[in-house]
Amino acid sequence: MRTQLTTGDGRFDPSLGAIMSERRQLINLAYRLLGSLADAEDVVQEAYVRWYAMSPPQQEAIESPGGWLTKVASRICLDQLRSARARRESYVGEWIPEPLPDRTEWTEGRPGGTAADPADRVTLDESVTMAFLVVVESMTPAERVAFILHDVFRYSFAEVAEIVGRSPAACRQLASSARRRMRASRAVEAPAARRVDVVRDFRRAWETKDIAALVGLLDPDATALADGGGLVNAAPHPIAGGEEIARYLIAVAGRVPEQTILERTVNGRPGLVVQHGGVTTSVIAFGFDGDRIKHCWAVRNPEKLRAWTGAWTGARTSRTVTG
Structure with a gap:
């Protein structure tokens, strides 16, 4: 959604620039809450629609437009989360959050792979790794909103309470419960450079169909999930x-x-992209325990691969697996 920074009579309005500058923050928040970039974009657009539906006096009466937009976007996310469980009960296969590429490889999935608006890019930090988002998926809607707003975006529990509709003390308990889930899921990972090496070795073993090498790279208790969304074959x-x-x-x-x-960066961590005939068919993210792969998350749903379509730039490591 792109809005001209002018008033109805064509005069430049600097306040609109301040409003639109909140877009990136809102996208980051909504993606972490929903695990879907497409849904996050819809939420942010709806928040702006509600802002511009107000009269100028109503807008001027709002002390913090950014805070207002955050509150509205969070409430829309909360409503979506409460209805998402029913929708995902009919989802074919396992539901995995939408994977994101490194910002240097971001595309919108339009013909020709045109670059996305920088404001739409999600900041890739620890709170957007696939391992983090999968645990967030296990939380209740209220837990998720309280945890993300407080622990990731540093909103006070008083502010969170206004959004969730519970007391600050209740929101503190929600965040505490979510935090316990996150701590219970964490493993001690090998250093970043070692994880890159493991993923590279994994790719080579898969290419050469070296089953012994693959087994050696995987934790004995590893799990793998494949998400096709009912559109393509998946486990x-x-x-x-x-x-x-x-x-x-x-x-x-x-x-x-x-x-x-x-070999690609997936949600800020080393991962793999599988292409067939030049078309991206799968994006694979990994979770580690030590220097072995403990989790594999493979997304094959085309609706979740929009950011991965288009031309790739720069020198990349790739091989072709033949039957």
């Missing part, structure tokens, strides 16, 4: 066990005679 249930995952990957490579595997 209907989680795959448990390093050897089982390795065999599944080899079988997938055998069914697709030629696929190109690219």
Whole structure:
């Protein structure tokens, strides 16, 4: 959504610039709450629609337009989260948050791979890794909103209470419960450089169909989820066990005679992108325990791969797997 910084009679209005400058913050907040960039964009657009539906005197009476937009966007997210569970009960396969590329590779998925508006880019920090977002998915809507607003965006519990519709003390308890979930899920990971090496070794082992090497890189208790959204084939249930995952990957490579595997940054961490005929078909994110892969999240739903379509720039590591 792009808005001209002018009033109805064409005069430049600097206050509109301040309003629109909140867009990136709102996108970052809504993506973390919903796990979907498309839904986050819709939420932010709706928040702006509500702002511009007010009269100028009503707008001028709002002391903090940015705070107002945050409150409105958060409430819209909360409403969506409360209805999302019913929608996802009919979702075919496992639901995985939408993966995001590194900001240097961001595209809108339009013909020609045109660059996205920088304001739409999500800041890739610890709170947007796939491992983080998957745990957030396990929280109740109220827990999620209280935790993200307070622990990630540093809003006070009094401010959170206005959005969630509960007391500050209740919101503190919600955030505390969410924090326990997050702590329970955390593993001690190898340094970043080592994780990059492991993902590279994983790619090479998959390309060469080296099942022993794959098993060696996977934690014995590893799990793999594949999200097709009912639009494409995906594993209907989680795959448990390093050897089982390795065999599944080899079988997938055998069914697709030629696929190109690219090393990419996925939600700020090393990951893989699978292409067939130049078209991105899967994006894979990883979670680690030590220097072994503990979780594989493979997204194949085309609706969640919009940011990955278009031309890739720069020198990239890639190989072709042949059957």
